[in-house]
Amino acid sequence: MSRTVRSDWILTVLTRSLAIVSAAIILLILSFLLRESLPALRQLGIVRFVTDVSWHPLSGQFNFMPMVVATLVTSLGAIVIAAPLGIASAVFTHFYAPSKLAVWYRRLIELLAGIPSVVFGLWGLVVLAPIVANLGGSGQNLFTATVVLGLMVLPTVALLSDSAIASVPREWIQGAAALGMQRSAIVGQIVLPGAKRGIGSGIILALTRALGETMAVLMLAGNIVEMPTSLLSPGRTLNANIALELGYASSAHRSVLFVSGLMLMLVVATIVIAVSRRQRTTHDGE
Incomplete structure (x- = not known):
């Protein structure tokens, strides 16, 4: 051999x-x-997790729905914030920033990715929550948690979008420039469509991270188990609920908390499988 x-x-x-x-x-x-x-x-059974009156484990009430809604609101809201900012960051780095500035800008984004979630939570609690409190309430609500969560997952979208744009063949960009296309047209019609699979993967990875985040959301969302009526309502996510209650939960209560963990894992798996299937279908169509 x-x-x-x-x-x-x-x-x-x-x-x-x-x-x-x-x-x-x-x-x-x-x-x-x-x-x-x-x-x-x-x-x-499964039905009681939706039909019970409220979440009061000591009274045998196990309604997950307020926490499911709070989890989806904060996670999807974070992606609404992070996706356009992250993609714009990657475009700026490649097409608008001077080369020296682009190097330092990437390092800044990488540094942002390494900040612990508890530091984001402290910043949100001390700086952002008092500002949001001017809109009503204590400032510890779903809106504050969503904004901080969006900043936390922003580096994931930005860095993976940067890599996706870097993988677009230079011949495409040079050919478009030779045809007289403006820089904005090249970005919008050549680069972003060519990098859409990588950008989409970055967004999905950021979404799964947002779904799994615990500490910052626990510190900022208010931790009241009630159905939110607006972004300024306090709430509690499934992750925060597990972290808060697992330490003292009895056997039945503990098993219910693991059901919520199983639910989160299945949601993430469903998202990943659905996106992978869609990307495969799109690739086969091309």
């Missing part, structure tokens, strides 16, 4: 082994959540 063939064989075995380990870890997490959730699912 030649050295090249042997290296290829080792690399193949290594990558396949790591892929199997990664899949096994995900399956183990899923099986653990299922095992811990089964007592609640058998005893209560």
